[in-house]
Amino acid sequence: MFENLSERLQGIFKNLTGKGRLSEADVDAAMREIRMALLEADVNYRVVKEFIARVRERAVGSDVLNSLTPGQQVIKIVLDELTHLLGDTNSGLVLSGRIPNVIMLVGLQGSGKTTASAKLAFRLRKQGRSPLLVACDIYRPAAIDQLEALGRELDIPVFRGEGADVARIAKAGIRHAVDNLRDVVIIDTAGRLHVDEEMMSEAVRIRTTVKPDQILMVVDAMTGQDAVNVATAFAEKVDFDGVIMSKLDGDARGGGALSIRQATGKPIKFVSLGEKPDSLEPFFPDRMAKRILGMGDVVTLIEKAQEAAEADGGIDEKALKRLQRAEFTLEDFLDQIKQVRKMGGIGGVLSSLPGAGRLKGAEQQFDERELDRVEAIIFAMTPAERRNPKIINGSRRERIAKGSGVAVSDVNRLLKQFAEARKMMRQMQSMSGKGRKRMKFPGGLPGF
Amino acid sequence: MSTPWHKRLSEGLAKSRDRLGGQLNVLLRRGPDLSQEFWEDLEGALLGADVGFSATEEIVTSLCDEANRQALPDAQAVLGHLVERIAVELRGAARASGTGTITTSGTTTSGTVGGITTGTVGTTVFDERPVTILMVGVNGTGKTTSVGKLAKQAADAGRKVMLGSADTFRVAASEQLDVWAKRAGVPVVGRERGADPAAAAFDAIEAAEKTGADFTLIDTAGRLHTSADLMRELQKVQRVSVDRSTPPVRTVLVMDATTGQNGLMQAREFDAALHVDAIVLTKLDGTAKGGIAVAIVRELGIPITYIGVGESLDDLRPFDAESFARALIQGV
Numbered sequence: 177m178f179e180n181l182s183e184r185l186q187g188i189f190k191n192l193t194g195k196g197r198l199s200e201a202d203v204d205a206a207m208r209e210i211r212m213a214l215l216e217a218d219v220n221y222r223v224v225k226e227f228i229a230r231v232r233e234r235a236v237g238s239d240v241l242n243s244l245t246p247g248q249q250v251i252k253i254v255l256d257e258l259t260h261l262l263g264d265t266n267s268g269l270v271l272s273g274r275i276p277n278v279i280m281l282v283g284l285q286g287s288g289k290t291t292a293s294a295k296l297a298f299r300l301r302k303q304g305r306s307p308l309l310v311a312c313d314i315y316r317p318a319a320i321d322q323l324e325a326l327g328r329e330l331d332i333p334v335f336r337g338e339g340a341d342v343a344r345i346a347k348a349g350i351r352h353a354v355d356n357l358r359d360v361v362i363i364d365t366a367g368r369l370h371v372d373e374e375m376m377s378e379a380v381r382i383r384t385t386v387k388p389d390q391i392l393m394v395v396d397a398m399t400g401q402d403a404v405n406v407a408t409a410f411a412e413k414v415d416f417d418g419v420i421m422s423k424l425d426g427d428a429r430g431g432g433a434l435s436i437r438q439a440t441g442k443p444i445k446f447v448s449l450g451e452k453p454d455s456l457e458p459f460f461p462d463r464m465a466k467r468i469l470g471m472g473d474v475v476t477l478i479e480k481a482q483e484a485a486e487a488d489g490g491i492d493e494k495a496l497k498r499l500q501r502a503e504f505t506l507e508d509f510l511d512q513i514k515q516v517r518k519m520g521g522i523g524g525v526l527s528s529l530p531g532a533g534r535l536k537g538a539e540q541q542f543d544e545r546e547l548d549r550v551e552a553i554i555f556a557m558t559p560a561e562r563r564n565p566k567i568i569n570g571s572r573r574e575r576i577a578k579g580s581g582v583a584v585s586d587v588n589r590l591l592k593q594f595a596e597a598r599k600m601m602r603q604m605q606s607m608s609g610k611g612r613k614r615m616k617f618p619g620g621l622p623g624f
Numbered sequence: 625m626s627t628p629w630h631k632r633l634s635e636g637l638a639k640s641r642d643r644l645g646g647q648l649n650v651l652l653r654r655g656p657d658l659s660q661e662f663w664e665d666l667e668g669a670l671l672g673a674d675v676g677f678s679a680t681e682e683i684v685t686s687l688c689d690e691a692n693r694q695a696l697p698d699a700q701a702v703l704g705h706l707v708e709r710i711a712v713e714l715r716g717a718a719r720a721s722g723t724g725t726i727t728t729s730g731t732t733t734s735g736t737v738g739g740i741t742t743g744t745v746g747t748t749v750f751d752e753r754p755v756t757i758l759m760v761g762v763n764g765t766g767k768t769t770s771v772g773k774l775a776k777q778a779a780d781a782g783r784k785v786m787l788g789s790a791d792t793f794r795v796a797a798s799e800q801l802d803v804w805a806k807r808a809g810v811p812v813v814g815r816e817r818g819a820d821p822a823a824a825a826f827d828a829i830e831a832a833e834k835t836g837a838d839f840t841l842i843d844t845a846g847r848l849h850t851s852a853d854l855m856r857e858l859q860k861v862q863r864v865s866v867d868r869s870t871p872p873v874r875t876v877l878v879m880d881a882t883t884g885q886n887g888l889m890q891a892r893e894f895d896a897a898l899h900v901d902a903i904v905l906t907k908l909d910g911t912a913k914g915g916i917a918v919a920i921v922r923e924l925g926i927p928i929t930y931i932g933v934g935e936s937l938d939d940l941r942p943f944d945a946e947s948f949a950r951a952l953i954q955g956v
């Protein structure tokens with residue numbers, strides 16, 4: 177998408193350089209592309225309108241025209257403005273000195289509050305706090321069971337109260353935290369519609385009873401234009417402090433984040449990127465801006481790669497050397513598989529790449545299970561075989577196939593692929609002298 | 625929460641009537657003239673209803689043409705024409721890609737409450753007898769709740785129902801379905817958490833066969849359409865179900881009306897992986913319009929069958945193309 181937007185803007189401005197003046201039509205065409213990108217990202221159409229007006233003003237006023245790459249220049253303005261509107265910097269949890277701190281989660285049905293509560297507790301515990309989860313969703317069948325089970329899995333205590341008065345349950349939960357030396361309480365509440373007066377006043381009742389340090393609204397990243405209405409109503413009635421945006425591990429562009437910020441002025445504090453307990457991450461406006469434009473989240477991807485490498489004791493210098501000399505072994509290969517795994521598997525890596533939406537085909541070509549198979553085959557080899565695959569003869573192949581539960585043909589295929597990869601590395605080595613060629617991923621993925 | 629459902633229904637309808645009046649005022653506030661502003665407002669209303677950029681542009685452009693060609697006299701006439709066109713499109717899907725076995729428009733149930741049609745629906749996958757239905761969709765759209773509501777409706781209509789819990793992934797998912805089964809007064813089978821969901825579906829179909837059930841609904845775990853692994857898992861559930869089930873197996877996508885443009889990607893991916901037979905659109909009791917359904921019907925031709933309008937057993941209505949289309953341009 178970004179590639180598209182960028183290319184299209186480039187195309188529009190292509191004939192401009194030297195003309196001396198931006199024509200109205202050029203600017204209109206560019207603004208139309210930006211408008212389309214934002215609407216496709218679910219930014220509210222009224223917000224888009226204002227936004228376009230600002231960008232237009234800046235584009236006309238600046239020296240876009242004198243730039244060699246006016247398209248990039250406009251993109252930069254758009255990114256700057258978006259980042260600015262999203263809040264410029266990351267804004268974390270603001271907790272007082274009170275013990276226990278109280279955090280309350282609210283939101284529409286199905287937005288992901290219960291999972292977010294557990295993830296937040298997990299995160300706070302990692303920071304040295306001792307959280308207590310309080311179950312206040314007494315309506316949805318088995319919601320309390322769900323929170324209890326999540327707590328059990330993470331080894332975080334869960335308080336479930338009695339009766340139908342959720343404000344009382346919340347209060348009892350806090351007392352329970354005091355008695356049990358827990359220093360932060362996270363209240364999970366029922367999903368509610370912003371137009372359901374009865375349920376909204378219930379949320380207010382909880383708020384006035386327990387006076388939370390922070391009220392966080394959980395919003396599904398897939399939310400469309402209605403995000404504005406919902407957030408405005410919650411801000412007016414419940415008055416929350418910040419937003420957790422959930423389900424960002426999908427391909428939703430999350431333009432609702434911008435709409436909410438614009439409509440309510442409330443910051444986005446966290447994003448949730450998966451079903452695992454550690455998938456709650458701080459929100460970064462610049463990354464979100466890129467995502468809204470469809471630029472993919474390369475930064476997060478790089479961070480994950482670094483984390484994975486660091487967890488392994490840094491990048492292995494020797495392996496790097498071997499790689500450069502095209503002498504890498506099946507053991508290096510195994511290490512690489514492990515790292516890809518840590519980064520969320522091939523699917524995880526691909527979905528963070530720019531233009532991921534268009535990579536669907538490529539993703540299908542990589543079967544995650546293929547990784548399992550390759551791993552199993554290499555595991556079944558002796559260290560000597562891994563270092564020097566040439567010694568793997570027919571009978572060794574049979575042994576390896578048996579040991580890893582695959583067919584001999586699978587072993588053959590792996591060895592062949594490995595030999596080819598090595599050959600390719602050697603060719604690249606000899607090529608690097610005559611000017612570097614861009615390496616291409618299989619499936620037409622551009623190297624980056 | 626304790627308000628009786630019929631009271632809530634009439635309140636809900638009153639609410640939407642107010643909104644209907646309100647928005648008509650907005651779109652007609654400059655009088656009946658077909659001014660530039662009118663077309664811009666109309667475009668805004670469609671965009672704001674999540675119809676999406678491309679579909680909105682197409683609709684507005686061709687409507688503008690038609691208004692000229694047919695010499696539509698005023699804004700009111702254009703809006704009437706628009707509602708009819710969208711309704712025809714939405715109904716068209718119901719016929720074009722129905723169930724394959726039933727081609728007539730079938731029995732229709734309709735009624736009026738306070739002047740608003742509450743339901744006119746052709747025959748859908750839910751009317752096939754016997755049938756096995758897989759309920760699929762992304763996380764939190766309302767699959768389990770809709771299973772409960774559909775089960776109740778089928779049981780009330782005298783059908784023999786069997787529920788299956790193939791969500792062996794999410795914590796407390798089968799406990800949740802158990803509660804709905806009890807509310808609807810129907811049996812449910814499932815497996816322990818972590819079990820193979822395909823095996824769970826298999827068990828449900830077998831149980832249905834043994835008890836002579838003719839309406840088997842299988843709840844599955846919510847999953848993002850971008851997760852290739854989980855989509856493959858779902859394909860396996862479908863494959864195993866098709867192999868085991870004597871009745872035809874239908875796949876229903878449950879979609880949250882609050883969803884924006886990502887809904888189209890969801891529908892594309894689920895349809896590509898599983899061939900989706902019908903859509904249930906939930907959470908239309910809020911202020912979201914569910915306009916993405918228009919884009920989905922236009923591109924994929926999957927019929928919308930039911931809408932969810934609340935969290936109780938009875939909060940399910942047959943999809944009515946015309947009132948849906950009218951609500952789209954009501955705005956807020």
Ligand SMILES: Nc1nc2c(ncn2[C@@H]2O[C@H](COP(=O)(O)OP(=O)(O)OP(=O)(O)O)[C@@H](O)[C@H]2O)c(=O)[nH]1
Pocket residue numbers: 285286316367369761762763764765766767768769770791794797844845846847906907908909910931932933934935939
């Ligand atoms: N207001 C409203 N809420 C609904 C509707 N349908 C479902 N819900 C609520 O949405 C939330 C999620 O519903 P579930 O049925 O658990 O959704 P699901 O798709 O089974 O969720 P997962 O299995 O976790 O993916 C619950 O709080 C439901 O009560 C509806 O039509 N209107």
Ligand SMILES: [Mg+2]
Pocket residue numbers: 767768769791797843844845846
């Ligand atoms: Mg469910």
